[in-house]
Amino acid sequence: MSIQTASIQTSETPLGRDDLARLVARDIKPGSFVNLGIGQPTLVSNYLQPEQNITLHTENGMLGMGPEATGDQIDGDLINAGKIPVTELPGASYFHHADSFAIMRGGHLDICVLGAFQVSATGDLANWHTGAPDAIPAVGGAMDLATGAKDVFVMMTLLTRDGASKIVEACTYPLTGVGCVTRVYTDKAVFLTGPDGVTVRETFGCTLEELQALVPVPLTAAPAVEP
Amino acid sequence: MSIQTASIQTSETPLGRDDLARLVARDIKPGSFVNLGIGQPTLVSNYLQPEQNITLHTENGMLGMGPEATGDQIDGDLINAGKIPVTELPGASYFHHADSFAIMRGGHLDICVLGAFQVSATGDLANWHTGAPDAIPAVGGAMDLATGAKDVFVMMTLLTRDGASKIVEACTYPLTGVGCVTRVYTDKAVFLTGPDGVTVRETFGCTLEELQALVPVPLTAAPAVEP
Amino acid sequence: MLNFIDTVGEAVAGIKDGSTVMIGGFGNAGQPFELIDALMDCGARELTVVNNNAGQGDQGLALLIKEGRVKKMICSFPRQSDSWHFDAKYKAGEIELELVPQGNLAERIRAAGAGIGGFFTPTGYGTMLAEGKETRILDGRGQVFETPIHADVALIKALKADGVGNLVYRKTARNFGPIMAAAAKHTVAQVSEIVPTGGLDPEVIVTPGIYVNSIVKVA
Amino acid sequence: MLNFIDTVGEAVAGIKDGSTVMIGGFGNAGQPFELIDALMDCGARELTVVNNNAGQGDQGLALLIKEGRVKKMICSFPRQSDSWHFDAKYKAGEIELELVPQGNLAERIRAAGAGIGGFFTPTGYGTMLAEGKETRILDGRGQVFETPIHADVALIKALKADGVGNLVYRKTARNFGPIMAAAAKHTVAQVSEIVPTGGLDPEVIVTPGIYVNSIVKVA
Numbered sequence: 001m002s003i004q005t006a007s008i009q010t011s012e013t014p015l016g017r018d019d020l021a022r023l024v025a026r027d028i029k030p031g032s033f034v035n036l037g038i039g040q041p042t043l044v045s046n047y048l049q050p051e052q053n054i055t056l057h058t059e060n061g062m063l064g065m066g067p068e069a070t071g072d073q074i075d076g077d078l079i080n081a082g083k084i085p086v087t088e089l090p091g092a093s094y095f096h097h098a099d100s101f102a103i104m105r106g107g108h109l110d111i112c113v114l115g116a117f118q119v120s121a122t123g124d125l126a127n128w129h130t131g132a133p134d135a136i137p138a139v140g141g142a143m144d145l146a147t148g149a150k151d152v153f154v155m156m157t158l159l160t161r162d163g164a165s166k167i168v169e170a171c172t173y174p175l176t177g178v179g180c181v182t183r184v185y186t187d188k189a190v191f192l193t194g195p196d197g198v199t200v201r202e203t204f205g206c207t208l209e210e211l212q213a214l215v216p217v218p219l220t221a222a223p224a225v226e227p
Numbered sequence: 228m229s230i231q232t233a234s235i236q237t238s239e240t241p242l243g244r245d246d247l248a249r250l251v252a253r254d255i256k257p258g259s260f261v262n263l264g265i266g267q268p269t270l271v272s273n274y275l276q277p278e279q280n281i282t283l284h285t286e287n288g289m290l291g292m293g294p295e296a297t298g299d300q301i302d303g304d305l306i307n308a309g310k311i312p313v314t315e316l317p318g319a320s321y322f323h324h325a326d327s328f329a330i331m332r333g334g335h336l337d338i339c340v341l342g343a344f345q346v347s348a349t350g351d352l353a354n355w356h357t358g359a360p361d362a363i364p365a366v367g368g369a370m371d372l373a374t375g376a377k378d379v380f381v382m383m384t385l386l387t388r389d390g391a392s393k394i395v396e397a398c399t400y401p402l403t404g405v406g407c408v409t410r411v412y413t414d415k416a417v418f419l420t421g422p423d424g425v426t427v428r429e430t431f432g433c434t435l436e437e438l439q440a441l442v443p444v445p446l447t448a449a450p451a452v453e454p
Numbered sequence: 455m456l457n458f459i460d461t462v463g464e465a466v467a468g469i470k471d472g473s474t475v476m477i478g479g480f481g482n483a484g485q486p487f488e489l490i491d492a493l494m495d496c497g498a499r500e501l502t503v504v505n506n507n508a509g510q511g512d513q514g515l516a517l518l519i520k521e522g523r524v525k526k527m528i529c530s531f532p533r534q535s536d537s538w539h540f541d542a543k544y545k546a547g548e549i550e551l552e553l554v555p556q557g558n559l560a561e562r563i564r565a566a567g568a569g570i571g572g573f574f575t576p577t578g579y580g581t582m583l584a585e586g587k588e589t590r591i592l593d594g595r596g597q598v599f600e601t602p603i604h605a606d607v608a609l610i611k612a613l614k615a616d617g618v619g620n621l622v623y624r625k626t627a628r629n630f631g632p633i634m635a636a637a638a639k640h641t642v643a644q645v646s647e648i649v650p651t652g653g654l655d656p657e658v659i660v661t662p663g664i665y666v667n668s669i670v671k672v673a
Numbered sequence: 674m675l676n677f678i679d680t681v682g683e684a685v686a687g688i689k690d691g692s693t694v695m696i697g698g699f700g701n702a703g704q705p706f707e708l709i710d711a712l713m714d715c716g717a718r719e720l721t722v723v724n725n726n727a728g729q730g731d732q733g734l735a736l737l738i739k740e741g742r743v744k745k746m747i748c749s750f751p752r753q754s755d756s757w758h759f760d761a762k763y764k765a766g767e768i769e770l771e772l773v774p775q776g777n778l779a780e781r782i783r784a785a786g787a788g789i790g791g792f793f794t795p796t797g798y799g800t801m802l803a804e805g806k807e808t809r810i811l812d813g814r815g816q817v818f819e820t821p822i823h824a825d826v827a828l829i830k831a832l833k834a835d836g837v838g839n840l841v842y843r844k845t846a847r848n849f850g851p852i853m854a855a856a857a858k859h860t861v862a863q864v865s866e867i868v869p870t871g872g873l874d875p876e877v878i879v880t881p882g883i884y885v886n887s888i889v890k891v892a
Contacts, residue, residue: 031674031675033883055837057883058626059557060480060481060483060626061480061628061629062626062875063881063882063883064837076627077483077626078483078625078626079480079481079482079626080626083480083481083482088625090870090871091835091836091837091870091871092875093839093875093878093881093882094625094626094875094878095628096628096629096630096631097480097559097630098563098564098632098633098787100560101557102783102787103881103883104788105557105561105575105576105577105787105788105789106786106787106788106855107788108786108855108884109883129582134545135533136533136541137532137533138530138531138532138533138534138553139530139531139555139583140530140531140556141530141557142555143555143577143578143581143583144556144557144558144577147576148557148576148577148788174581175582177579177580177581178579178581178596258455258456260664282664284664285845287699287700287702288845288847288848289844289845290662290663290664291656303701303702304703304843304844304845304846305702305844305845306699306701306702307845310699317651318616318617318618318620318651319656320620320659320662320663321656321659321842321844321847322662322847323779323847323848323850323852323879324699324776324778324779324782324849325568325779325782325783325851325852327779328568328776328780329567329568329569329636329780330662332568332570332776332794332796333566333567333569333636334569356801361764362752363752363756363759363763363764364770364772365750365752365772366772366773366802367774367775368749368775368776370774370777371774371775371777374796374798375569375796401800402799402801403800404798404799405800405815561787561789565792569794569795570780570792570793570794571792571793571795571811571812571814571816572792572809572816573789573791573793574792576788576790592790592791592820593790593821595790597791624876657843657844657877658874658877
């Protein structure tokens with residue numbers, strides 16, 4: 001999928017949603033505790049390998065969440081944060097909402113993976129509100145997830161339908177969290193974000209120069225130490 | 228024990244510790260959730276009647292505590308706040324320390340019964356520290372109990388060994404809680420305390436006038452509505 | 455005092471106009487549907503309702519909102535694909551909304567039950583949901599001051615109760631039940647089963663009976 | 674990462690001079706005696722120890738204090754009939770004491786694990802234990818601002834662990850274990866039994882394995 005020899009790794013084509021999910025799954029360190037947000041991030045669970053020994057948290061009160069339930073497995077009392085019936089793995093545990101968000105807010109989750117409208121050069125996240133004056137706001141657990149996990153990975157397309165970069169100098173949409181995003185997985189590249197700006201770990205179907213032409217913040221190649 | 232016909236009830240003699248414990252036990256409303264402090268208040272448990280249906284809380288993590296354990300009942304994992312082995316009644320539950328003190332601080336206990344060095348006319352409590360400069364301070368759950376319960380009953384002798392009243396205009400010992408005590412059970416009388424001062428519900432072996440001579444705050448007879 | 459009550463109607467009969475009512479559940483899991491229906495029937499108005507959402511479809515909380523019985527919603531996620539009754543009331547300016555991040559909602563409810571007067575949380579710092587709120591840097595992070603959410607009544611669903619009101623829940627249906635039971639002055643639990651006192655292991659009780667006032671068995 | 678460790682010595686080997694160490698237990702119930710003895714043997718000095726008490730008799734924490742290994746105690750009840758080692762050190766000015774009401778101690782530990790930056794509590798308001806602390810009237814009551822107590826290491830005792838580190842406790846031995854496990858960067862649990870993963874009912878787990886780093890079985 002990607003050429004492993006350069007400090008900027010490339011694939012010949014942009015990544016589809018499933019390939020991106022596979023890449024995120026591969027990057028999660030064995031033994032991690034992870035929360036996968038609603039939507040695209042949920043796809044990551046399809047590509048986690050048993051030997052990675054990943055424990056999934058769902059903020060409605062469970063650690064050790066298994067795959068989506070099918071057929072007779074479906075149980076209305078066992079759902080994920082997206083209200084989808086799921087299953088329970090051996091070693092699972094249940095707890096109430098305050099205890100569940102204590103796990104998150106207390107910094108005990110290694111990674112959460114979220115979708116986004118925009119990510120700023122310094123890792124600010126906007127993913128809950130379009131800012132439209134007539135929109136009905138709904139935040140759910142987005143701010144808690146953005147604030148609580150040790151690492152916040154974002155999965156999104158790099159460009160809006162109108163061709164604008166979702167990686168921006170400063171978010172114009174209302175913020176979800178400040179300086180919280182550490183990595184951004186997009187169809188065209190994987191970006192590392194932090195207080196010192198944005199570096200590029202891999203590109204997909206484009207060069208760093210081509211990518212820079214799309215993104216309005218300075219990009220540099222990431223050191224090759226990343227997994 | 229006491230003559231029930233006057234608004235000030237009297238007995239012929241001062242009450243001993245057990246009689247006082249029996250009186251407190253009788254005054255606890257059926258169905259109450261109660262915490263009995265270490266020392267003299269623990270005696271109250273000996274006089275609670277099964278038909279009162281009282282649930283005892285111990286702040287080290289239990290509701291539904293039973294009597295002191297004896298013989299084979301003794302289990303090092305089942306102790307009360309005084310670190311005495313106790314027993315478990317049907318309907319008991321266990322919880323951790325933060326949940327236990329949440330029960331207390333959240334105002335869910337109906338009554339706690341505490342010992343005291345001093346109680347002020349407005350219900351301030353001093354029961355944890357003599358104020359001696361070389362004393363090693365130790366507070367335990369005293370402040371939490373004083374602050375948390377809906378009603379705080381104090382059990383103590385009215386006078387110190389030196390003959391000074393422990394009911395005072397203002398506490399000279401360091402405070403445990405401010406304005407928290409609602410009743411004071413002593414060997415010589417039962418006092419009701421609150422923002423409007425001290426009233427006397429019963430006397431034991433003395434008249435109200437004799438009692439007033441011992442206590443440096445104005446005393447009046449309590450209305451006869453108390454149980 | 456604990457009472458075992460025969461019908462959901464009697465269980466909610468004391469709810470007055472203007473009450474703050476917490477309703478348990480996340481999605482359908484843990485939602486006390488029968489108690490919500492009874493609340494609809496009892497006629498109380500001008501309610502402030504605390505729930506994670508603001509009603510879905512044409513049932514339960516959504517109907518309460520449709521009928522104009524809810525003055526204010528305190529919730530984290532009102533907008534859903536089928537929250538049309540809330541959406542309509544909100545756009546018409548006929549319902550107030552206090553939007554709270556889900557973890558802050560849970561912690562504020564917990565704080566009420568635990569007698570905590572307020573707390574600082576990093577969640578929401580630097581966002582529009584912190585606007586107008588006190589902030590402070592603590593432990594090296596920006597934090598927002600949040601206050602407890604108390605309620606007059608909590609309506610929750612549990613799996614089993616024993617004779618002294620101890621409750622256990624089932625899987626992710628536990629969600630808001632335990633913290634709402636502690637935060638409300640009066641807690642009504644609908645349960646699937648009532649077992650004799652002593653029939654629940656003291657080690658596994660999630661909500662001690664001290665937090666429960668009324669229990670009604672719902673088939 | 675979770676590790677199953679063969680000896681208590683190895684389990685505490687990483688504790689460094691100057692660490693803040695939480696030690697579970699209330700009275701003897703829930704005290705991880707073997708881990709405390711191992712902490713004694715490992716030689717770490719200048720420790721800040723968080724425990725409800727400050728050692729009793731001539732064992733465990735009392736010995737650590739006697740040997741001058743504890744710089745500071747954070748506790749609610751240091752003075753007991755047999756706390757002679759603490760008493761002597763305290764009177765000699767050789768140990769610091771931060772005295773905290775027991776419920777504030779528990780809540781501050783819980784706050785650390787839950788990522789709460791600080792909170793207001795009515796407990797201690799108007800007393801000398803609130804001197805110098807910020808106060809505020811909230812919910813009509815005077816309240817004191819208290820901050821979280823974090824730790825480098827927690828040493829706790831549980832009844833059983835499963836293969837992913839989930840813990841259950843026994844009776845009042847639960848006490849501080851669950852909140853200390855969450856508040857420390859590294860939690861070591863001594864347990865009486867290790868069962869296969871799946872051997873503990875998910876409904877009854879008190880401490881999820883996410884809070885546990887090292888497990889050692891003590892006979």
